[in-house]
Amino acid sequence: MHFNAPAPTSEDIRAIVTPLTALEGPLLPMLHALQQEFGFIPQGAVPVLADLLNLGRAEVHGVISFYHDFRDAPAGRHVLKICRAEACQSMGCDALAQATLDKLGIGWHETTRDGAVTVEPVYCLGMCACAPAVMLDGQVVARVDTARMQHLLDEVGA
Ligand code: FES
Numbered sequence: 001m002h003f004n005a006p007a008p009t010s011e012d013i014r015a016i017v018t019p020l021t022a023l024e025g026p027l028l029p030m031l032h033a034l035q036q037e038f039g040f041i042p043q044g045a046v047p048v049l050a051d052l053l054n055l056g057r058a059e060v061h062g063v064i065s066f067y068h069d070f071r072d073a074p075a076g077r078h079v080l081k082i083c084r085a086e087a088c089q090s091m092g093c094d095a096l097a098q099a100t101l102d103k104l105g106i107g108w109h110e111t112t113r114d115g116a117v118t119v120e121p122v123y124c125l126g127m128c129a130c131a132p133a134v135m136l137d138g139q140v141v142a143r144v145d146t147a148r149m150q151h152l153l154d155e156v157g158a
Contacts, residue, residue, distance in 0.1 A: 008042045014052075017045075021052055027063055031070055040071045068121065075118040076111040078156040081135040084121045087128035096132055097121075100149055104158055117158040 016037050017030040030049060034041050041064055050057045064070045082097045101119060104112050111118040127133035130142030136152050144152075 007044065008038055010044050010048050013042060013045050013048045017049065017052065027053060027055070027060070031064065031067075035070055038074070040074050043072070068123070071109065071118075071120070073109075073111070076115045078117045078137050078158070079120065080117055080152065080156075081120045081122035081125075083123070083125050083127075083131070083133045083135075085124040085128075087124075088132040091131040093132035096144065096146065096149060099146065100153070103153070112158055117153070117156050 013034065016033050017026075020026050020030050020033060023029055027049065030053075031041060031045075034045055046057050046060045046064070049055070049060045053060075064072070080100075082100065083093055084097065097119075101107060104117065104119065106112055106119060108119060108121055122135060125133045125135055125140050127140055127142045132144050133140060133142045134144050134149070134152070135141070136156070141148065141152065
């Protein structure tokens with residue numbers, strides 16, 4: 001779904017999740033299906049899921065916020081995930097991340113105004129020996145310093 005597209009309606013949401021109600025433990029598959037379809041979990045999904053699964057809204061919210069991969073707004077054209085786990089922290093990922101966010105003028109989970117890039121934290125990309133690591137549109141990039149980060153941002157036009 002495009003960054004500025006209208007929000008999905010409850011009917012859109014129901015059409016996607018209703019066929020999954022028969023699954024055992026359907027909440028996560030439903031959330032994945034919604035994220036797959038829209039690129040994020042629409043606000044309106046919480047009451048629909050709570051109603052369908054006979055759960056409290058807070059419970060559904062809790063699950064969505066527990067998993068970092070579920071986002072609550074459409075992502076930009078590119079998604080940059082910056083590792084914030086221990087090995088990357090010891091190699092300066094916090095400063096790198098802050099400088100990147102400052103440069104883009106956004107916070108974690110936010111998208112640049114032009115919709116070019118969304119920045120999200122991630123907790124270990126399996127590249128601890130080559131920290132700090134990031135993932136740009138699903139591609140892991142290791143040993144990222146300021147220059148390499150700039151190169152990545154240039155690549156996505158941010
Ligand atoms: S801690 Fe960052 S890749 Fe493992």
